[in-house]
Amino acid sequence: MRRLRVAMVGGGRDAFIGAVHRHAMALDDQWDFVAGALSSTPERSRASGRDLGLADDRNHGTWQALLADELRRPPDERVDAVSIVTPNHLHFPVAMAFVQAGFHVVCDKPLVHTSEQARQLVQAVQQAGTVFGVTYNYSGYxxxxxxxxxxxxxxxxxxxxxxxxxxxxxxxxxxxxxxxxxxxxxxxxxxxxxxxxxxxxxxxxxxxxxxxxxxxxxxxxxxxxxxxxxxxxxxxxxxxxxxxxxxxxxxxxxxxxxxxxxxxxxxxxxxxxxxxxxxxxxxxxxxxxxxxxxxxxxxxxxxxxxxxxxxxAGHPEAFIEAFANVYRGVAADIRARQGGEAAEPMLADYPRVEEGxxxxxxxxxxxxxxxxxxxxxxxx
Amino acid sequence: MRRLRVAMVGGGRDAFIGAVHRHAMALDDQWDFVAGALSSTPERSRASGRDLGLADDRNHGTWQALLADELRRPPDERVDAVSIVTPNHLHFPVAMAFVQAGFHVVCDKPLVHTSEQARQLVQAVQQAGTVFGVTYNYSGYxxxxxxxxxxxxxxxxxxxxxxxxxxxxxxxxxxxxxxxxxxxxxxxxxxxxxxxxxxxxxxxxxxxxxxxxxxxxxxxxxxxxxxxxxxxxxxxxxxxxxxxxxxxxxxxxxxxxxxxxxxxxxxxxxxxxxxxxxxxxxxxxxxxxxxxxxxxxxxxxxxxxxxxxxxxAGHPEAFIEAFANVYRGVAADIRARQGGEAAEPMLADYPRVEEGxxxxxxxxxxxxxxxxxxxxxxxx
Amino acid sequence: MRRLRVAMVGGGRDAFIGAVHRHAMALDDQWDFVAGALSSTPERSRASGRDLGLADDRNHGTWQALLADELRRPPDERVDAVSIVTPNHLHFPVAMAFVQAGFHVVCDKPLVHTSEQARQLVQAVQQAGTVFGVTYNYSGYxxxxxxxxxxxxxxxxxxxxxxxxxxxxxxxxxxxxxxxxxxxxxxxxxxxxxxxxxxxxxxxxxxxxxxxxxxxxxxxxxxxxxxxxxxxxxxxxxxxxxxxxxxxxxxxxxxxxxxxxxxxxxxxxxxxxxxxxxxxxxxxxxxxxxxxxxxxxxxxxxxxxxxxxxxxAGHPEAFIEAFANVYRGVAADIRARQGGEAAEPMLADYPRVEEGxxxxxxxxxxxxxxxxxxxxxxxx
Amino acid sequence: MRRLRVAMVGGGRDAFIGAVHRHAMALDDQWDFVAGALSSTPERSRASGRDLGLADDRNHGTWQALLADELRRPPDERVDAVSIVTPNHLHFPVAMAFVQAGFHVVCDKPLVHTSEQARQLVQAVQQAGTVFGVTYNYSGYxxxxxxxxxxxxxxxxxxxxxxxxxxxxxxxxxxxxxxxxxxxxxxxxxxxxxxxxxxxxxxxxxxxxxxxxxxxxxxxxxxxxxxxxxxxxxxxxxxxxxxxxxxxxxxxxxxxxxxxxxxxxxxxxxxxxxxxxxxxxxxxxxxxxxxxxxxxxxxxxxxxxxxxxxxxAGHPEAFIEAFANVYRGVAADIRARQGGEAAEPMLADYPRVEEGxxxxxxxxxxxxxxxxxxxxxxxx
Missing domain, CATH: 3.30.360.10 (Dihydrodipicolinate Reductase; domain 2)
Known part of the structure; x- marks a missing residue:
């Protein structure tokens, strides 16, 4: 079973939550983190990407460049999903752009700034038919x-x-x-x-x-x-x-x-x-x-x-494992859709865009x- | 040091809180429970008093009879204090009567039904110069x-x-x-x-x-x-x-x-x-x-x-001991007043009528x- | 139901465990502490007894004097039981003397110094047919x-x-x-x-x-x-x-x-x-x-x-209450024997001399x- | 920084501890699990390897085949380390073979069956100058x-x-x-x-x-x-x-x-x-x-x-993370040696062969x- 490819927007150097997302993705060997636009300036983005071992051609200065590059690639090279871990104000534009381009998304909470943005995003996800998970990670315990x-x-x-x-x-x-x-x-x-x-x-x-x-x-x-x-x-x-x-x-x-x-x-x-x-x-x-x-x-x-x-039992699991359960649920849903099937609800158990x-x-x-x-x- | 004499109003058979008050009084050997009007009917009151070993002449059918009997006795035989453990609606009339007759009082909470009653009772206590403790027992821990x-x-x-x-x-x-x-x-x-x-x-x-x-x-x-x-x-x-x-x-x-x-x-x-x-x-x-x-x-x-x-430390104390601390504080205050002295605040540490x-x-x-x-x- | 009368040997000023025994006895209003030989010297014994309100004629300088005095009194004035709370080496002579004189005993642990002493004491208790409780108090929880x-x-x-x-x-x-x-x-x-x-x-x-x-x-x-x-x-x-x-x-x-x-x-x-x-x-x-x-x-x-x-439930009890359960069990047994009946095992639930x-x-x-x-x- | 390549011996289908080792390796993105001989029979070994996505040419039926294949490869393709997670009796022969062939090893505990085996293995590690970690994982907390x-x-x-x-x-x-x-x-x-x-x-x-x-x-x-x-x-x-x-x-x-x-x-x-x-x-x-x-x-x-x-703090870590700390320590030591440097003791903090x-x-x-x-x- 091939790993899913994921890009990350935000989560660069010193960003606590980006590292958590990467630990969570890594845990079950289901995801390959292959591309990113990791920080708020092009220079810091690329430096962060180098730190994390991104290939140069997938290490971008802006999320717009990341999106453009992905769309330029043949479908079987593109990332399956984008993980959005920026400060809150960027959730809306980034999420809308990737959803509308047909990518699956994992986005941090709170989802967006206003109900009107939320309404638009929910509608976009429903129209695109893509997977959209929100990292309300505590529900993964x-x-x-x-x-x-x-x-x-x-x-x-x-x-x-x-x-x-x-x-x-x-x-x-x-x-x-x-x-x-x-x-x-x-x-x-x-x-x-x-x-x-x-x-x-x-x-x-x-x-x-x-x-x-x-x-x-x-x-x-x-x-x-x-x-x-x-x-x-x-x-x-x-x-x-x-x-x-x-x-x-x-x-x-x-x-x-x-x-x-x-x-x-x-x-x-x-x-x-x-x-x-x-x-x-x-x-x-x-x-x-x-x-x-x-x-x-x-x-x-x-x-x-x-x-x-x-x-x-008795071998405790904790925060990263709960966080990873969100990613595992999203992965199960993506794989089901890629296979043209409905996901098993108990496996595709993750917070949806409507919850956001x-x-x-x-x-x-x-x-x-x-x-x-x-x-x-x-x-x- | 002689024990203080105490009467109880309420707290008869089957009344949980009456037994707690008696355990609390007994613990430090500072109180003798000698008189009472323990239940809501004369028959049940006397039966409760007999159960608890009250002498017949101090085992009354009503709190009014108790009060009258105490006032009839010479001061050195009278109870030092009255403990009121009735249902709430009786707190006010009983407390007012005993305070105005010059007895120290321990009363259960909530003190009375209305702010107006509370105002009158606070005033009465201040005029009488008596001790009035409220069994907010949890503060005794x-x-x-x-x-x-x-x-x-x-x-x-x-x-x-x-x-x-x-x-x-x-x-x-x-x-x-x-x-x-x-x-x-x-x-x-x-x-x-x-x-x-x-x-x-x-x-x-x-x-x-x-x-x-x-x-x-x-x-x-x-x-x-x-x-x-x-x-x-x-x-x-x-x-x-x-x-x-x-x-x-x-x-x-x-x-x-x-x-x-x-x-x-x-x-x-x-x-x-x-x-x-x-x-x-x-x-x-x-x-x-x-x-x-x-x-x-x-x-x-x-x-x-x-x-x-x-x-x-390590030898745990609990509910009864905390409750007893209210009684111990009241006792310290009564003894100080009987001796014409101001009580040591750390010893006379108990909830007052104003707190009620x-x-x-x-x-x-x-x-x-x-x-x-x-x-x-x-x-x- | 009259309170049982109890004398104490040991447990004077500054003796932690004597105070615990008295708290435990007081809790349920079953015992009157009326006599004692409380310390290791006659002077300190009497001073301790005065502190604790013993009447002069029952406040003795030595346990031998206490025993002699009790035997001198008419049976209906004698203490029902003796509580032995001395350092360990005195348990044996004091316990033997009071058991052989027909008194019920509560004795601290460890019972005595040697198995031979223990054998003699068990035998004496069996012969006397008296109650003998050992304050293994933790079993009272x-x-x-x-x-x-x-x-x-x-x-x-x-x-x-x-x-x-x-x-x-x-x-x-x-x-x-x-x-x-x-x-x-x-x-x-x-x-x-x-x-x-x-x-x-x-x-x-x-x-x-x-x-x-x-x-x-x-x-x-x-x-x-x-x-x-x-x-x-x-x-x-x-x-x-x-x-x-x-x-x-x-x-x-x-x-x-x-x-x-x-x-x-x-x-x-x-x-x-x-x-x-x-x-x-x-x-x-x-x-x-x-x-x-x-x-x-x-x-x-x-x-x-x-x-x-x-x-x-939810109103915690603790060390003193557990200790008091030993005294309550002993009291139940004494009362049963005084009434010529066998004690109810669930009530007369206390550690016996054989356990000591x-x-x-x-x-x-x-x-x-x-x-x-x-x-x-x-x-x- | 390239990931270290690791092979696993044991840990196939249904082996609880093999999965734990893989979670632990995955967590920090330091290791690539690329080769293995995962079970006790060739058929089950290969089936387990396929389940886990091993390439066919690195998915072996026996640990001997794994070792031979690795030695056949050019050094820059070989695994850096071997993880031994078999039942205990295989620890000694497998560990000795890989150590003597110059591979770094992570081995489960108990290390081997006898002191004599342990002595030989310690000596072999010292002669080879390789890293040898024992997964006393609880010390990783x-x-x-x-x-x-x-x-x-x-x-x-x-x-x-x-x-x-x-x-x-x-x-x-x-x-x-x-x-x-x-x-x-x-x-x-x-x-x-x-x-x-x-x-x-x-x-x-x-x-x-x-x-x-x-x-x-x-x-x-x-x-x-x-x-x-x-x-x-x-x-x-x-x-x-x-x-x-x-x-x-x-x-x-x-x-x-x-x-x-x-x-x-x-x-x-x-x-x-x-x-x-x-x-x-x-x-x-x-x-x-x-x-x-x-x-x-x-x-x-x-x-x-x-x-x-x-x-x-407050974001709990648990068993997998502690386990991963052993792998992280081993990785730090391997990287230091590959770089010709002494490892930083605080980073290369893992149980050694002598502890085994x-x-x-x-x-x-x-x-x-x-x-x-x-x-x-x-x-x-």
Whole structure:
């Protein structure tokens, strides 16, 4: 089985997330990273590409040059997919261009800056019939998938309350870094700061695990670090269709926190509890018996969780492996389409462009809340 | 040193909290439980008193009879204090009567039903010059006191965010029990259900540890169990004077939860994290170093925490001991006043009537919020 | 129901364990502490007694005076029981004297210094027909009782391996204190240091939970702190009758440890795991399903565990409550015998004199091992 | 920088560990897996190679054919290294042949069957001057490296006691599987069962972190599952040069366990505690302050730990990443030697052939113990 060829836009020298994407692609030997336009200037792009071993003729100074070059090549040499890992403001133009040119895409989140862009992009993907994955990577964890299955099977009954937390501390002070700079700049990051950067992950985890739709929300945004232009902390009350309630907390100024994500889903018959910093465990507390500590790849897990595992129970998997599961799902879908078949849903299990669009709508609603209740027009 | 004599109103057969109060009183050999009016009917009151070994002449059918009998006795035979552990609606008349008659009082929370009652009771206590403790028992845990000290010392810098959670599941279904019945009946429980019963503990923990005052709040109350008249779940956004933000979650319908209280206080220089179900630990995560796991009665704790301990580190103390610390604080204050002295603040460390009144104002604000922001007139 | 009267020998000023015994007695309002000979000199004894509110005529300078005085009193004024909390070397003479005089006894562990003393004491108790409890207090924890029940019910199948650990650090340096002094003095502590002081608790927990008998053992004793005369660390291999194996670790020089006791029992169908520093939990990991986290007083626990609880699940109980369960068991047995009845086994659930004797045999075997395998002649 | 070319011997279809090695090689894009002799029969070898995309001319039926073919190729086409992941009994002949032919080697543990083989292999590696890494993969975890550094820096003072545990349950019943079969067969597994398979990892972790040498040991081996020919459980007392003591437990029949490895090192000034199933944490409990919870890639870690990390703190890394660190270390050493330079020790940080030989001596001593004390002739 040949490896899929992938180009990367963004992700050059010093870009943390680019390296993560490359680790994730490398893990399962399904992808060859063969082309790129890796940085914001031609010089730095090419230097980054050389560092990473790109051939000179596929190491471009701009994403436009990359696109043009790919289109010039015969189809059997072209990349199968493009991975977009730039700052947020470039997601839209780059994604639109590659989708319209018929390439499969993997794009970082938040998807784009506005609902209108999201609408156009969803439409373009539907018209092109291409694969479009969004790296909501936390949904790639096996135990997140197990939680989703348990909810679907009714293990916790009817959902009443969702408590979603995302605590970071790395922006607790005024810092200067490539990562911090663009994330706190409205022109590059978008309408929101913490809400866009990590709140969207949180929204996606809720939707993935619970299947619930947010009906309305009431957000209290704060900016604690002086001089910052975007929110760095948010507390959001949620009301879901059907009557469930929720809270979504996200913050990047909680000094002492690393990347502490926790999702609890409380139902009429018990609850589920998952934490990203100890991702191989899922607590299931039924109403009528003791807490059950589910571990990754234990024999009694669902198939949907097991196919997301590479190692036996007790041999922990973590962030890169979850990230790689997004790439593996995208690869399964590309291969299925290339073979003219429908993908097996359990294998082609990755976040779609519509989920990215829903995240954009969420960010707009949060920013639009102004401290009061704000209805959400979901994209689905 | 003679034991203090105490009477109890409420707390008869089958009343969980009465037994807790008696365990707490017994622990340090400071109190003699000598009189009572323990139940809601004269027959059941006397039967309960006999079960508990009260002498016949101090085992009364009503609290009015108890009060009359005590006043009839010579001062050196009278009880020093009365412990009020009835359903909420009786707190006000009983407390007022005993305070005005000059007795020291320990009263369960929530203090009374309305701010007006609270105002009158605070005034009565101030006029009588008596001791009035409110059994916000969770503030009696040594590690809660350590948290308060760390905040005061600036260990976590300026407070930015408070996340307070109180998760219970025992009312997740329609149940019939003495405890459940009155707590879900507005006439006996007051304006609020979960918010009054456990939200008040949560509010008190926040105030105790942070010293912050709630400026306004926005509450989303729910009643998930059909037929219930009061809230059984609440999510509350908080804004504190000075700019800190917070969230207070309390719920009694989260099936699978026991008594899961957690307080996190995030500051500019780190955070604190305490959980009631593992109360001998306090996490202190500084911004610039690894998490520190503080343990009860370790040599490096503050004096304020150490005086609340009975056993060396590693020999865990728990709920009853924390509850007993409220009684120990009240006893220290009574003894000091009986000796004509000012109590040592570190010993007379217990929740006062004003804190009870603040809790009533909190409940009123939550119920008055109606899903929007509502300003709080604090009692202090 | 009248309280039982109890005298105490030892446990005066500054004696940690005396205070624990008094807290434990006080908790359930079953005992009146009315007499004592509390310290090693008459002056200090009486001063301690005054501190604790003993009446002058029952506050004695020596245990002999206490005994003589009690025998002088009419039976309905005498104490029901004597609690012996002296340094170890006094256990034997004091216990023998009171047993032979017909008093019920609660005695600290290790029971006595030699197997011969133990044999005599067991015989004396059997002849006197009195109650004799040994404060192996850790076996009073509800979750230890649950573990014992699960083993009895076959929840983990046939036992294969027992891993028992007891880690302390308080003797990691040369220190001077009342508690440290006598424990490291062979004349007062007995043959062994850490093995006698905490290894005996460990041995008792193994026997209580597993019901297994040690057939032989191989011990490696160490003394890490220079100048110390007794062991301060031990690693012991165990072979049980029937083929199970085990390891018992106990140490008092592991700097950084508090009172970290952990018992794991591995069987053919799963394992159990309990830790004293988080005593409200018991892990049960079955071979064919996820780990179950059992919590104190949850509805699905055994009756034997539930009767050892005072508070609902989620309201933690701890060391004092477990200690009080020993006293409660002794009280139940005394009351039954006073009423001429057989005690209900689930209530009169406390460590007997024979268990104390078994502990002495264990200490002798460990000390006699000399690094090689040594057979154990159990007392039962 | 070109990727290093690697061949694999063993690790074909259904071989768990072969897939792990390939994930580990793939992760950092340093290795190209280009040749192999993957299974025990020529047919299955070639089928496995085809599955994995090996070119036909480098997909061999036997390791002898692989070796011959490689030697036939011009040096700049040959593989740089061979990875040996066969059952144990083949390690020696395959490793000797490739070492003597001048290839770098990565070999699974336990290294070989006998000390004599180990001696010959060490000598051969020294003569050839090649790189020889042993996949004691657990030593690749960043927090294990941090523990080693803390010991070296004296953070816990002088080591007194080492408690090393390795609990598995997968062999708790008679099972039939490729992995179970050869591990329980003396001809293929060697002298020992659990001791060889996981006890050697445990021994290596002790030596890595503490730097101590085992002077003598006393082992109690058991075989709990009827019909099994090798030990499936071991409890081993350790005495180290210089006076420290230790215990090493390893078992594969503890039903309910997954891969529960824990190392605690107790010193005069505190202790360290690391668990493989939560590998991103390291507890450091100093004697004179609260426990410190060190997290992977936190700013205050040592450089030696940080170079072993790929992701920021809070983004967990796990088993594959630790395994990959062995391959990364080997790669750094190969590249340095190819460049004629000495490798940077912090980068070329991987277990050497001498450590493998020490493990073989350990296994022989354990098996030779017969329940008594047995001196160890270390290889270093």
């Amino acid at each position: 096996p135990m997140v998938r197990e939680a989703r299955e348990l909810v679907r099977q009714g293990a916790i009954g009817r959902i009443r309350k969702v408590v979603m937390e995302y605590h970071q501390g790395w922006l607790s002070r005024q810092i200067e870094s490539k990562q911090a700079d663009w994330r706190t700049d409205p022109a590059r990051s978008g309408l929101a700061g913490a809400v866009g950067d990590i709140g969207t992950h949180a929204e996606h985890l809720i939707a993935t695990v619970t299947g619930l739709q947010i009906e309305s929300l009431c957000a209290d945004l704060s900016t604690f670090v002086p001089g910052r232009q975007l929110d760095d902390d948010a507390s959001i009350l949620l009301r879901f269709k059907g009557g469930a309630k929720g809270v979504l907390l996200c913050s990047q100024i909680e000094a002492g926190c690393e990347n502490d994500i926790r999702l609890r889903v409380f139902g009429s018959e018990g609850y589920l509890d998952w934490r990203q910093e100890e991702p191989n465990l899922l607590i299931h507390a039924p109403a009528d018996g003791p807490k059950r500590v589910l571990t990754r790849n234990a024999p009694w897990l669902s198939e949907a969780a097991k196919v997301a595992c590479r190692l036996p 669009a829903r995240g954009v709508a969420f960010v707009e609603a949060v920013v639009g809340s102004g401290g009061g209740w704000h209805a959400l027009q979901g994209s689905d | 040594p590690m809660v006191r350590e948290a308060r000290e760390l905040v005061r010392q600036g260990a976590i810098g300026r407070i930015r965010k408070v996340v307070m959670e109180y998760h219970q599941g025992w009312l997740s279904r329609q149940i019939e029990s003495k405890q459940a019945d009155w707590r879900t009946d507005p006439a006996r429980s007051g304006l609020a259900g979960a918010v009054g019963d456990i939200g008040t503990h949560a509010e008190h923990l926040i105030a105790t540890v942070t010293g912050l005052q709630i400026e306004s709040l926005c509450a989303d109350l729910s009643t998930f169990v059909p037929g219930r008249q009061l809230d059984d779940d609440a999510s509350i956004l908080l804004r504190f004077k000075g700019g800190a933000k917070g969230v207070l979650l309390c719920s009694q319908i989260e099936a699978g939860c026991e008594n899961d209280i957690r307080l996190r206080v995030f500051g500019s220089e780190g955070y604190l994290d305490w959980r009631q179900e593992e109360p001998n630990l306090l996490i202190h995560a500084p911004a610039d170093g690894p998490k520190r796991v503080l343990t009860r009665n370790a040599p490096w704790l503050s004096e304020a925490a150490k005086v609340a301990c009975r056993l060396p 009144a603040r809790g009533v104002a909190f409940v009123e604000a939550v119920v008055g919020s109606g899903g929007g922001w509502h300003a709080l007139q604090g009692s202090d | 509800p979750m230890v009782r649950e573990a014992r029940e699960l083993v009895r019910q076959g929840a983990i199948g046939r036992i294969r391996k027992v891993v028992m650990e007891y880690h302390q650090g308080w003797l990691s340096r040369q220190i001077e204190s009342k508690q440290a002094d006598w424990r490291t003095d062979p004349a007062r502590s007995g043959l062994a240091g850490a093995v006698g002081d905490i290894g005996t608790h460990a041995e008792h927990l193994i026997a209580t939970v597993t019901g297994l008998q040690i057939e032989s053992l191989c011990a490696d004793l160490s003394t890490f702190v220079p100048g110390r005369q007794l062991d301060d660390d031990a690693s012991i291999l165990l072979r049980f009758k029937g083929g199970a194996k085990g390891v018992l670790l106990c140490s008092q020089i592991e700097a950084g440890c508090e009172n970290d006791i952990r018992l794991r029992v591995f069987g053919s169908e799963g394992y159990l795991d309990w830790r004293q520093e988080e005593p409200n939990l018991l892990i049960h990991a079955p071979a064919d399903g996820p780990k179950r986290v059992l919590t104190r007083n949850a509805p699905w626990l055994s009756e034997a565990a539930k009767v050892a609880c005072r508070l609902p 004797a078994r502990g002495v045999a264990f200490v002798e075997a460990v000390v006699g091992s000399g690094g090689g395998w040594h057979a154990l002649q159990g007392s039962d | 960043p927090m294990v490296r941090e523990a080693r550094e803390l010991v070296r820096q004296g953070a816990i003072g002088r080591i007194r006691k080492v408690v090393m545990e390795y609990h598995q349950g997968w062999l708790s019943r008679q099972i039939e599987s490729k992995q179970a079969d050869w591990r329980t067969d003396p001809a293929r597994s060697g002298l020992a069962g659990a001791v060889g398979d996981i006890g050697t990892h445990a021994e290596h972790l002790i030596a890595t972190v503490t730097g101590l040498q085992i002077e003598s040991l006393c082992a109690d081996l058991s075989t709990f599952v009827p019909g099994r020919q090798l030990d499936d459980d071991a409890s081993i007392l350790l005495r180290f040069k210089g006076g420290a003591k230790g215990v090493l437990l390893c078992s594969q029949i503890e039903a309910g366990c997954e891969n529960d490895i824990r190392l605690r090192v107790f010193g005069s000034e505190g202790y360290l505690d690391w668990r493989q199933e939560e590998p991103n944490l390291l507890i450091h409990a100093p004697a004179d302050g609260p426990k410190r919870v060190l997290t992977r890639n936190a700013p205050w870690l040592s450089e030696a730990a940080k170079v072993a990390c790929r992701l920021p 030989a020490r493990g073989v001596a350990f296994v022989e001593a354990v098996v030779g113990s017969g329940g008594g004390w047995h001196a160890l002739q270390g290889s270093d």
